[in-house]
Amino acid sequence: MKFFDTCLTPAYWMRPSLALALGGALLAGCGEDSDKVPLAPVKGKVTFDGKTVPTGTVIFTPTPHIGPPALGTIQPDGTFTMTTYEDGDGAMVGSHKVVINAVEEPPADLLPEQAPPPKVFVPMKYGSANTSGLTADVKEGEENVINFDLEAE
DSSP, rough: HHHHHHHSSSSHHHHHHHHHHHHHHHHTTTOOOGOOEEEEEEEEEEEETTEEEOEEOOOESSSOSOOOOOEEEETTTSEEEEESSSSSOOSSSSEEEEEEEOOOOTTTTTTTTTTTOOOOOOOOOGGGGTTTEEEEOOOOTTEOOOEEEEEOO
């Protein structure tokens, strides 16, 4: 039963998708500067039912899927700044599907079977581009402020 208890936690099955997104963002940063797509600064805030979401990630994936994704780390005050190549450089100009994962990570010094169940700050539907329903339009030459006010399912 320990296997199922561990595998059914949100943190367990969200790690691979987060790792793929981060890996894609890092790989997109490799190569010549001439290979880089135009970016615009993006920042915002994530709330759920009117309350600040204190941790997690925001991922912008260009639509259609041509270009690098951008990643933002949610800070304790709910704010995030998007990064594509270098810290805080923004996201590709254009339309994006958005994914938000907000799960409290267990303490690193505990084995998985010792860790308490992670606290989930937003419903799991927001953790998939197929179910989140979230989009963003990044505009060139602007300081894009894109807030996400999420609601219960």
